[in-house]
Amino acid sequence: MKPDKFIEVINVTKEFNDGTKALDNCSLTFDNQKVTVIIGPSGSGKSTLLRMLNLLELPTSGDIMFEGNSILKDKVDLRVHRESTGMVFQNFNLFPHLTVLDNINLAQISVKQKTKKEATEISLNLLSQVGLLNKQNNYPSQLSGGEKQRIAIVRALALSPKVMLFDEPTSALDPEMIKEVLAVMKSLAKSGMTMIVVTHEMDFAKKFADHIVVMDKGKIIEEGHPDLIFNNPKHSRTIQFLDSVLNK
Amino acid sequence: MTLLLAVISVVLGTVLGLIPAFLRLSSNKFAKFIGTAYVEIIRGTPLLVQVLLIYSMIKLKVFIFLGIDLSSFIPGMLALLINSSAYVSEVIRGGILSVDKGQREAGLSLGLTQGTIMKKIIMPQAVKNIIPALGNEFVTMIKETSIFMYLGIAELMYSALIIRSDTYAIKETYIVVALLYFLLTYPTSKWMSSIERRLKVSEAR
Numbered sequence: 443m444k445p446d447k448f449i450e451v452i453n454v455t456k457e458f459n460d461g462t463k464a465l466d467n468c469s470l471t472f473d474n475q476k477v478t479v480i481i482g483p484s485g486s487g488k489s490t491l492l493r494m495l496n497l498l499e500l501p502t503s504g505d506i507m508f509e510g511n512s513i514l515k516d517k518v519d520l521r522v523h524r525e526s527t528g529m530v531f532q533n534f535n536l537f538p539h540l541t542v543l544d545n546i547n548l549a550q551i552s553v554k555q556k557t558k559k560e561a562t563e564i565s566l567n568l569l570s571q572v573g574l575l576n577k578q579n580n581y582p583s584q585l586s587g588g589e590k591q592r593i594a595i596v597r598a599l600a601l602s603p604k605v606m607l608f609d610e611p612t613s614a615l616d617p618e619m620i621k622e623v624l625a626v627m628k629s630l631a632k633s634g635m636t637m638i639v640v641t642h643e644m645d646f647a648k649k650f651a652d653h654i655v656v657m658d659k660g661k662i663i664e665e666g667h668p669d670l671i672f673n674n675p676k677h678s679r680t681i682q683f684l685d686s687v688l689n690k
Numbered sequence: 691m692t693l694l695l696a697v698i699s700v701v702l703g704t705v706l707g708l709i710p711a712f713l714r715l716s717s718n719k720f721a722k723f724i725g726t727a728y729v730e731i732i733r734g735t736p737l738l739v740q741v742l743l744i745y746s747m748i749k750l751k752v753f754i755f756l757g758i759d760l761s762s763f764i765p766g767m768l769a770l771l772i773n774s775s776a777y778v779s780e781v782i783r784g785g786i787l788s789v790d791k792g793q794r795e796a797g798l799s800l801g802l803t804q805g806t807i808m809k810k811i812i813m814p815q816a817v818k819n820i821i822p823a824l825g826n827e828f829v830t831m832i833k834e835t836s837i838f839m840y841l842g843i844a845e846l847m848y849s850a851l852i853i854r855s856d857t858y859a860i861k862e863t864y865i866v867v868a869l870l871y872f873l874l875t876y877p878t879s880k881w882m883s884s885i886e887r888r889l890k891v892s893e894a895r
C-alpha cells in the first residue's frame with residue numbers, strides 16, 4: 443500500500459507575471475485511491491491548482507510532495523513525473539493530425555519505449571473498454587465531443603498513471619455526451635484510480651467524491667466529505683456557490 | 691532567370707529561415723535577441739541596399755556560365771537568400787505560434803520531450819499554416835527579384851565603376867544607408883506589432 447498522503451500541497455502561492463494571484467497560500471492533501479472533487483466559482487484558481495500538480499504551472503512559492511518526495515527539487519525529472527500524472531483537458535487537446543490509435547500510441551512508444559505492437563495492444567484494449575474500438579482509424583475531427591473526451595482519457599490511461607487529473611472534462615459537452623464521459627470516469631473511480639477532478643457536475647461530486655475542496659479567490663475556503671459540504675456547508679461563500687450551481 | 695533566383699532563394703531561404711525562427715522562439719534570452727536582431731535588421735533595411743552591400747563585399751571575377759554572369763548572380767543570390775530567410779523565418783514562427791497552446795500542454799502532460807512535441811505535434815500542424823504563407827512570400831520574392839534584376843544591374847555596373855576607381859568607401863556608405871533605413875523602419879514595425887498584440891488580446895476576450 444502506498445502512503446495515504448499521496449500528494450501534499452504545502453503553502454503554495456502562484457502569482458502570474460501580470461500580478462494576478464491565482465493561488466494564495468494553499469495547503470491540502472490528496473489521498474491515495476480517493477476521488478477528490480474541486481469546486482468553486484470561475485477564476486478561483488481551480489485550474490491553476492490542478493495544473494500545478496503536473497507542473498504545467500510552477501508555484502511562486504511553497505512545495506508539492508508526491509509520494510513523500512518534493513517534485514520541485516532540481517534533480518526531479520519533470521517528464522517522469524508527468525508520465526505518472528495523466529491529465530484530461532476541457533478542450534480534449536487530441537492531436538488533430540493523428541488517428542485515434544496514433545494519438546494513444548504516441549507517448550507509449552516515445553515515452554514508455556514500447557514497440558508499436560505492444561502499444562497498439564494496450565490502446566485497443568482500452569478503446570474497447572470505452573466502447574470506441576470501431577473509431578481507432580478515425581481522425582479527431584470525425585468524432586463527437588463525448589467520443590473525443592473518452593479518447594483523451596484513454597490516451598492518458600495508456601501510460602498507466604498513478605493519478606488522473608481532470609479539468610472540467612464535461613464543460614464543453616452536450617448533456618447526452620456528458621453522461622458517456624461521466625460513465626467512463628465513474629468506472630475509473632470504482633477501479634480504485636486516484637482522481638482529482640475540477641467539475642461543475644454536482645451529482646458526480648455527491649455520489650463519487652470521497653472528498654470535496656471548495657475554492658474561492660485563490661484560497662481553499664472549505665473541505666470535507668460530500669455529505670458535510672452539500673448538507674452542512676459552513677462558509678457563506680460555499681453556500682452562495684452551491685446555491686448558484688444547484689438552482690440553475 | 692528572375693524565376694530561378696526566386697525559386698532558389700525561397701527554397702534555401704526556408705531552410706535558413708528555420709534558424710532565426712527557432713532562435714526567436716527559444717526561451718533563452720540571448721538566442722532570442724540574436725534571432726530578433728537578425729530578422730529586424732534585415733526586414734528594416736531595403737533589399738537593394740542589402741544587395742549592394744553584398745556586392746561591395748564579395749567581388750568575383752566576371753565568369754560567364756550558360757549565358758549567366760555568375761560574378762553577379764552569386765552575390766545577388768546570396769543577398770536574396772539572406773533577405774528571404776528573415777521573412778520566411780517570420781512565416782515559420784507565425785505558423786508555429788498559431789498552433790493551439792493546448793497541443794503543447796497535452797504533449798507535456800504525456801511526458802513527451804520538447805523535441806518530440808515540436809517534431810511530432812507542433813510542426814505537422816504548423817506546416818499547414820506555413821505552406822500558403824510561403825506561397826505569398828514566393829510571389830513577393832519574384833516581384834522583388836525582378837526589381838532587383840532591373841534596377842540592380844544598372845546600379846551594380848555603376849558601383850563596380852566606383853569600386854574600380856577605388857576612391858570611395860563604398861561598403862561604409864551602404865552600411866550607413868542601411869542604418870538610416872533601419873532607424874526609420876524599426877520603430878514603425880515595433881509600433882505595428884504592439885497594435886497587433888493589442889488586437890490579439892481583445893480577440894481573446
Ligand SMILES: Nc1ncnc2c1ncn2[C@@H]1O[C@H](COP(=O)(O)OP(=O)(O)OP(=O)(O)O)[C@@H](O)[C@H]1O
Nearest residue numbers: 458460462463464483484485486487488489490491
Ligand atoms: N497564464 C495566466 N496569466 C495570468 N493570469 C492567469 C493565467 N492563468 C490564469 N490566470 C488568472 O488566475 C486566476 C485563476 O485562474 P484559474 O484558471 O485557475 O481559475 P478557475 O477556477 O479554473 O476558473 P474557471 O472555472 O473559469 O476555469 C484568474 O484570475 C485568471 O484570470
Ligand SMILES: [Mg+2]
Nearest residue numbers: 488489490609
Ligand atoms: Mg479552469
